[in-house]
Amino acid sequence: xxxxxxxxxxxxxxxxxxxxxxxxxxxxxxxxxxxxxxxxxxxxxxxxxxxxxxxxxxxxxxxxxxxxxxxxxxxxxxxxxxxxxxxxxxxxxxxxxxxxxxxxxxxxxxxxxxxxxxxxxxxxxxxxxxxxxxxxxxxxxxxxxxxxxxxxxxxxxxxxxxxxxxxxxxxxxxxxxxxxxxxxxxxxxxxxxxxxxxxxxxxxxxxxxxxxxxxxxxxxxxxxxxxxxxxxxxxxxxxxxxxxxxxxxxxxxxxxxxxxxxxxxxxxxxxxxxxxxxxxxxxxxxxxxxxxxxxxxxxxxxxxxxxxxxxxxxxxxxxxxxxxxxxxxxxxxxxxxxxxxxxxxxxxxxxxxxxxxxxxxxxxxxxxxxxxxxxxxxx
Numbered sequence: 614x615x616x617x618x619x620x621x622x623x624x625x626x627x628x629x630x631x632x633x634x635x636x637x638x639x640x641x642x643x644x645x646x647x648x649x650x651x652x653x654x655x656x657x658x659x660x661x662x663x664x665x666x667x668x669x670x671x672x673x674x675x676x677x678x679x680x681x682x683x684x685x686x687x688x689x690x691x692x693x694x695x696x697x698x699x700x701x702x703x704x705x706x707x708x709x710x711x712x713x714x715x716x717x718x719x720x721x722x723x724x725x726x727x728x729x730x731x732x733x734x735x736x737x738x739x740x741x742x743x744x745x746x747x748x749x750x751x752x753x754x755x756x757x758x759x760x761x762x763x764x765x766x767x768x769x770x771x772x773x774x775x776x777x778x779x780x781x782x783x784x785x786x787x788x789x790x791x792x793x794x795x796x797x798x799x800x801x802x803x804x805x806x807x808x809x810x811x812x813x814x815x816x817x818x819x820x821x822x823x824x825x826x827x828x829x830x831x832x833x834x835x836x837x838x839x840x841x842x843x844x845x846x847x848x849x850x851x852x853x854x855x856x857x858x859x860x861x862x863x864x865x866x867x868x869x870x871x872x873x874x875x876x877x878x879x880x881x882x883x884x885x886x887x888x889x890x891x892x893x894x895x896x897x898x899x900x901x902x903x904x905x906x907x908x909x910x911x912x913x914x915x916x917x918x919x920x921x922x923x924x925x926x927x928x929x930x931x932x933x934x935x936x937x938x939x940x941x942x943x944x945x946x947x948x949x950x951x952x953x954x955x956x957x958x959x960x961x962x963x964x965x966x967x968x969x970x971x972x973x974x975x976x977x978x979x980x981x982x983x984x985x986x987x988x989x990x991x992x
Contacts, residue, residue: 616911618684625677626684628661633692641693642957644817648809649774650696655729658700665727666704667852668711672719673727679852680914683859690863691870694967695815697863701856702770705849706733706779709794713837713845722777722796734771736780736823737846739764743977747789747843751782751825755832760784760795762803762828772821773806775799780825781842789843794836803828814966851917851925853975854932858910861939861971862903864964868946869899871961875950886949895949899942906935926988933981936971943968 618626636657644650658664666682668674677685682704689697707726710718725731742748751764762782769778778797785791797804807822837845873896876887886892913931916924943964947954954961972978 616908616915622681622684625681626688629663629685629688630691632658632661633689633697637689637692637696641696641817642960642963644693645695645963646816648816648819650699650817652732654696655700655703655732659727659729663700664703664729665707665711665723668704668707668723668727672711672723674707674711674723678914678918679855680911680918682852683855683910683914686856686859687863687866690860691867693817694860694864694964694971695817697860698815698857698971699770699818701853701860702735703729703733704856705853706735708852709779709845709849710796710836713794713841714796715833715835717833718796718836725776731776732771732774733777733779734769734775734823736766736769736778738767738769740767740822746781746846747792748787749781749783749792751780753782753784753793753795753830755784759829759831760835762795762797762825762830764825766823766825768810768820769823770815770818770820772819772823773809774819778804778823779836780823781846784839784842790840792843792846793839794842794845795830796834796836797825797828797830801828801830812970814963814968814970816966850976851928854928854981855910855914855917857971857975858906858913858932858935858939861936861968862906862910864968865899865906865939865942866903868943868961868964869896869903871959872896872899872946872949875953875959892949895945899945902938902942906931906938909934923988926985929976929981929984932975933978933985936968937978940965940968940972 662675663685665674666677670676686697686701710722726733737746739749753760753762776799780795780797781792782795783791784793803826805824810820812820879886909931913927916927947961947965950959950961953959
């Protein structure tokens with residue numbers, strides 16, 4: 614198994630990294646303060662083919678592998694993990710429509726999704742169902758003409774900001790087999806949003822509850838088949854876990870890069886602080902964690918691309934290890950900056966805040982441990 618990147622993969626990474634340095638990093642603190650990412654950014658990102666990274670070429674997407682996609686999210690997260698993670702959510706939604714949507718839905722929705730004129734948010738979590746996603750209560754009653762949808766979704770990135778929403782809702786009995794996926798456009802009567810959530814990190818992403826009060830949605834907006842929504846959601850999670858791990862990896866690498874620069878410039882007790890052995894040991898440990906994270910992530914992505922039977926197991930391992938390593942690294946880099954690391958202008962404290970949520974979403978790291986252990990203990 615060769616994890617050396619091909620020339621094409623290096624070019625993909627460099628393209629995303631250059632775009633982030635020029636178009637995202639200079640504005641990241643401003644966008645965080647405003648709690649808003651300019652919509653124009655998404656059009657620019659989409660012009661690179663990043664609006665449908667793993668949407669099939671047949672349907673107009675870039676058709677990249679999951680490994681290739683992780684390179685994009687890693688590179689963009691070196692500029693801002695909040696922006697990169699939001700792009701990951703949109704890509705997951707576009708991919709679900711590409712894989713499971715009807716011809717009619719694909720033709721109506723995907724072209725604008727790929728150009729990101731249509732930014733899509735993902736709606737699974739509810740006030741009373743987080744990790745226990747199959748217990749969701751949002752209900753879609755079917756008539757001859759439409760679905761009548763009622764319910765509330767929580768912690769929705771892009772709530773009240775995005776152009777459309779991919780909603781997991783109950784069309785059948787209790788349990789996972791009663792869940793379907795329905796596409797809802799912004800402006801649908803009965804669709805409303807809660808107040809802006811005040812979050813620890815990912816502050817540039819507008820996050821709100823999404824309320825559906827007798828939303829009447831055309832039957833043609835069903836994604837795939839009724840009762841298969843939970844399976845679609847779970848199938849998307851392996852890739853989502855890789856993406857969020859890649860976001861942690863890129864941000865952690867950026868934290869180390871900034872710290873190495875700072876340690877070269879900062880002097881204490883008559884010499885540069887990178888000459889103190891204790892601090893050299895710290896950055897050595899960080900480098901080890903980064904390289905271990907990168908190998909685990911790329912191994913998991915390779916297994917998912919190759920459709921290996923143990924792909925879910927390794928995606929869970931990568932998600933847990935890399936997101937926790939990323940948080941440790943960002944925190945250690947803040948410590949190495951001393952008091953300056955605590956100041957907003959240095960950008961390190963933002964990384965500490967942004968990365969914390971990566972251990973919670975796409976399945977908490979406790980759920981990752983459950984997946985891993987169940988694969989080890991066959992009963």
